[in-house]
Amino acid sequence: MQGYEALDMDVSQYARRTFCSWAEPGWRSVLLQAHEDAPLAEEVFLPPIGDQHLVLVTAGDVLMESHTDGAWRSARYTPGQIGLTAPGRSTRLRWRSRAGKTTTLHLYLPGSLMQRVAVELWDRDGVEARQPDALALTDPVVEQVLLGMASAATAQLDDMYAESAAEFLAVHLHTRYGGMPPVAGPRHDDARVRKAIELMRDNLHLPLTLADIAGEVWLSVYHFLRVFKAATGQTPRRYLTSLRIEAARRHLAESDALIGEVARLCGFGSPAHLSSAFTRETGMTPSQYRQSHRRAQL
CATH class of the missing domain: 1.10.10.60 (Homeodomain-like)
Structure with a gap:
């Protein structure tokens, strides 16, 4: 059975977890969580995990900073903004709310799914595809899929829904943000x-x-x-x-x-x-x- 390291992460110092698809509706193909984030976080270290992590801002206005390659990068997080963290990549973050309560959706796609899709897309066994990673981007397709998954999870739809959406997202992320040549x-x-x-x-x-x-x-x-x-x-x-x-x-x-x-x-x-x-x-x-x-x- 697919396990998720994110389930063992203690987020209580910087967020309140308000929903988890592992409990209800009991999805196993993906892990979807909803957070209400703290208005201020001085520095948060997220250790590397084996899954592709997607974050969608659903409410709020936040100045987000990420420490990468020895320097801090910043982005403004407003509803619709998406962050991507590749499997195996650690993250140091800090943020400050500019206005209102900040809520986010967190989706974890299994690393095994991302690797399999990369192999199938480029038709090479063991292909070393660059996993999607970005501090902030706007992608209406990903946004709508994540919102749809949140609605489906709330309605306790079957895991087949989650599995199909995960497959689509893995293909979309690789082809749009994976940095590989066009699919042959x-x-x-x-x-x-x-x-x-x-x-x-x-x-x-x-x-x-x-x-x-x-x-x-x-x-x-x-x-x-x-x-x-x-x-x-x-x-x-x-x-x-x-x-x-x-x-x-x-x-x-x-x-x-x-x-x-x-x-x-x-x-x-x-x-x-x-x-x-x-x-x-x-x-x-x-x-x-x-x-x-x-x-x-x-």
Whole structure:
């Protein structure tokens, strides 16, 4: 089970923790905390931890200073400002509130997630990507995702929500702030795509999910979608539906199987689902297609 060193940190001298996702809703994919910060902190030392740390200011107006490379740097923290601390990096901070109560959201993304996403993005085993680190930046995407996660945690939504958001944030942070070259496009003759298509063809009758297929080719859902669409021009779901329609055509043309049986063999949840997808693809219902094919053979 993923553990978080931040859970063991005593923040009582400089902040009051008002929410922790570890307790409720019991998320384990990420750690999200809300703080009400002290108006003045002379100096706070945060030891290095193994996770990517994001801070979003949600209220207040603070002069924030960080000691890096032998010098103090300063930034004004107002709502929407975001700070990033890379895994393994210690931090010395001091701050002074300029007006009002200061509240912040703190998100910890597992270091293992950041490393895995870096490897998948640049398609190199063991790639040493520079982890995102910044005293202050403005990023509406990150801000809205963090606020959305806070709302979801308060509503006690499932950990799947947190896991999906964490995956997206890891990709976003690496591509925007990781300092690596642009993500290379996948090879059109990609063994992973060929394997995925073989898996689809061999298991049309099963309720395959994107996560199932991506897992079989050792890719995250995000990276699998990107690789597959670049190689085929279609999303995996669209491609799988086309394979199922192709198989349904064969069954309708070559057998007397009932429509419900054809639906089951081709992985459609019901005859109605088959009929809807088949009509959208061919312009005919399955029954009309079968009749048309048989008339053509007379």
